[in-house]
């Protein structure tokens with residue numbers, strides 16, 4: 001019998017912080033010889049409930065994977081809320097397996113345009129950090145969105161991302177009285193918006209977030225002539241109403 005290439009391990013939580021209201025970033029110590037490609041995810045479960053698994057995308061720098069990895073999790077349901085109650089070094093029975101996934105970015109695309117809704121930005125952070133660490137030669141443009149400015153994930157890092165050569169354009173999808181100081185674009189991303197920002201018929205699009213957002217953008221980009229192989233999608237669930 002051969003050993004599994006994805007053995008289950010017990011991740012040790014090093015730290016946890018609130019990135020924005022309702023989204024927590026967990027940093028875990030890596031198991032031996034851990035490595036991943038941006039876009040990949042881990043599967044987590046609790047030992048007392050082995051049938052309930054959830055996927056979380058790796059959002060930290062691939063170059064730090066030998067030491068630690070991070071996931072950013074929206075507190076939206078039973079599993080994520082149980083994760084959200086974890087504290088460093090407490091015995092919690094959390095188990096993990098991976099990394100999995102072929103929706104990856106290795107830096108070889110000449111221009112990748114990364115489009116997200118809400119927590120869908122998390123794998124894109126790993127892609128940008130690959131570039132910041134010198135591991136990606138291609139051009140990157142991040143097109144992210146959140147309901148309000150205070151819910152934009154990793155906003156404090158945008159300046160560093162730009163210094164590393166990644167463009168960032170953020171949109172607010174639920175402008176209201178409380179967001180009147182927001183000067184950026186508003187409304188959900190549409191295919192013409194992102195094609196105009198890309199301004200590059202050869203761009204490769206990575207789309208990540210709620211199913212409907214991803215499906216609509218894919219359809220719109222392809223209808224406008226983007227080759228299907230240049231539209232790479234990752235659907236996380238049926239929660240478009242939250243955006």
Ligand SMILES: Cc1cc2nc3c(=O)[nH]c(=O)nc-3n(C[C@H](O)[C@H](O)[C@H](O)COP(=O)(O)OP(=O)(O)OC[C@H]3O[C@@H](n4cnc5c(N)ncnc54)[C@H](O)[C@@H]3O)c2cc1C
Pocket residue numbers: 041054055056057058071072073074075076077078079080081118119120122123234235236237238239242
């Ligand atoms: C490949 C992959 C990678 C993923 N990576 C991440 C990640 O990095 N961070 C993350 O927060 N989630 C991620 N998800 C979603 C995650 O796996 C769970 O579906 C999510 O945490 C909900 O699980 P739950 O048990 O807490 O709530 P559930 O009871 O399963 O779901 C509650 C509701 O929340 C919706 N929902 C699911 N995901 C989200 C979300 N991200 N934001 C808002 N609503 C959501 C569900 O569709 C459902 O309507 C990923 C999913 C996939 C398939």
